[in-house]
Amino acid sequence: MLHAAAHPAFAPFSRWWPADPSAPIPPVATLDAWARDVALALPDGRPLAFVAAPARSTGALDYERRIAERGEVATRTGNRHDFCNALAWLAFPRTKAALNAVHVASAPAATPNARDRGRDAATLLDESGLIVACADAGLVAAWRDHRWREAFGDRPLTGARPLRAVAIGHGLIAKLAAPFPAITGRAVVLPLDAATLPEAPAALAATLDAAAADAIAARGATWSPATLLPLPVAALPGWDTEGQGARLFDDVSVFRLRVLR
Numbered sequence: 001m002l003h004a005a006a007h008p009a010f011a012p013f014s015r016w017w018p019a020d021p022s023a024p025i026p027p028v029a030t031l032d033a034w035a036r037d038v039a040l041a042l043p044d045g046r047p048l049a050f051v052a053a054p055a056r057s058t059g060a061l062d063y064e065r066r067i068a069e070r071g072e073v074a075t076r077t078g079n080r081h082d083f084c085n086a087l088a089w090l091a092f093p094r095t096k097a098a099l100n101a102v103h104v105a106s107a108p109a110a111t112p113n114a115r116d117r118g119r120d121a122a123t124l125l126d127e128s129g130l131i132v133a134c135a136d137a138g139l140v141a142a143w144r145d146h147r148w149r150e151a152f153g154d155r156p157l158t159g160a161r162p163l164r165a166v167a168i169g170h171g172l173i174a175k176l177a178a179p180f181p182a183i184t185g186r187a188v189v190l191p192l193d194a195a196t197l198p199e200a201p202a203a204l205a206a207t208l209d210a211a212a213a214d215a216i217a218a219r220g221a222t223w224s225p226a227t228l229l230p231l232p233v234a235a236l237p238g239w240d241t242e243g244q245g246a247r248l249f250d251d252v253s254v255f256r257l258r259v260l261r
Helices: 009-015 029-039 060-070 080-091 095-104 117-128 135-142 150-153 170-176 201-222 245-250
Strands: 048-051 072-075 129-134 163-167 184-190 228-230
Touching: 009 080, 009 150, 009 163, 009 201, 029 048, 029 080, 060 072, 060 095, 072 080, 080 095, 080 170, 080 201, 095 117, 095 201, 117 129, 117 170, 117 184, 117 201, 129 228, 135 150, 135 170, 135 228, 150 245, 163 170, 163 201, 184 201
Parallel strands: 048 072, 129 184
Antiparallel strands: 129 163, 184 228
């Protein structure tokens, strides 16, 4: 079902990710037992449970309201996407709750998907999101301008790391089980000194989870997809599973130039 998790993106989930790639996706009851083990809860202290999804699918906003009102994450049995969503809740509960709060606080919008820009941003981060800590303004400026090689390729291999990253988007996590160079996430960038962050994966996840949740709440109505930087994840240190090195950035179909409007 899922490949062994040698990829660094899976470090925050190593407690739950199956070591045997032939193992079936854990049942919903197992996911809920994991939630109880870590005392998974919403910010107001109410326990959060994984429950079987209804036979008939509901709308996205109904799904989010069920989480906020009843503390229940509807989860499809044997579904890889939903399993990865559960992992994201287990490792990054504050960020996931902050995204849920954006959804339930927004009124239906007069758009084709009935979402406003805040909900669009929340959806992008929930599906394809990364939390990136980086206090190097020059790196972030180069990244924002799609000067990929300058931002991610022309860095010394030794010394202090300029950034740290974790994957929180459950669609992104599912893709990284069988990674390929073109996988691209959307990053919320936090101006934190990467060198001061914890080394242990669980501690790093907890620190970035708290900081990202605060950042999402602080942005409020000003939050939009434009605040999330696109990033082909193979550019991150240690995430280049094919070992292409600097040759990564030659592929302009992945590392696209910025289009000026």
